[in-house]
Amino acid sequence: MPSGPIPQEVLLLKIRILLEREGRLYHKKTRVFARPAQAGERVDTLTSDGLETTNTAQAGDMLVRNQTQAGEHYLMPAESFAKRYRHLQALNDEWAEYQAIGRIWAIQLTPERLGALELPPVFEFIAAWGSPMIARQGDFLAAPEDASEVYRIAQEEFGETYAPVG
Structure with a gap:
């Protein structure tokens, strides 16, 4: 269990692997x-x-x-x-x-994925701009297509805002 906000680079490294295996491409529908x-x-x-x-x-x-x-x-x-x-x-x-006009890679934080990432149901990480960002079970972790950063999209807002590509 993390003892403070997870550094952006550490979370991005973990998430890239999951995004490659299980992630989906989404576009903003709003x-x-x-x-x-x-x-x-x-x-x-x-x-x-x-x-x-x-x-x-x-x-x-x-x-x-x-x-x-x-x-x-x-x-x-x-x-x-x-x-x-x-x-x-x-x-x-x-x-x-x-x-x-851009697309993102995203993956939902299910209990199984949190377990695979060795993360608790609620955790903080450092966003690309250097401030803490909270993430909760059910939320989505997302990255631009080039996977240059990782950020959280709350579950409700993700459903309102994004749709799968294709």
């Missing part, structure tokens, strides 16, 4: 709202089951709001955002609507 974030802006990502993580915007980051019941907000570096989203329409002077 649109998002986004605007340029202000450097230093603090963003708490709140999902239906509570605080997921906290991040502080760097210059050029985008603030993204999912169109889910929770309406969770999160930050993305501009370069990643540009690769994963296509502009649809401006909503006002700040916000615009975007369609996801």
Whole structure:
């Protein structure tokens, strides 16, 4: 059992193996709202089951709001955002609507998979931006197609937001 947040590199190494064997490709089936974030802006990502993580915007980051019941907000570096989203329409002077064009690998944290990963039903890991991120049994661990990072998507929001490719 981990004694603190699991380092991003450690979890990513474990998850890559599982994603190769058992993961599925998914695409985002919903649109998002986004605007340029202000450097230093603090963003708490709140999902239906509570605080997921906290991040502080760097210059050029985008603030993204999912169109889910929770309406969770999160930050993305501009370069990643540009690769994963296509502009649809401006909503006002700040916000615009975007369609996801990227895909992700994801795997659900079942009791069996948690056991194989030697993880408890609730654990924390360090997100790619350096802050702790919580994950719970039933949630999904996801990675972009290049598996350059791993992050959590809460079970309810995953169901609202993603669909299998193909």
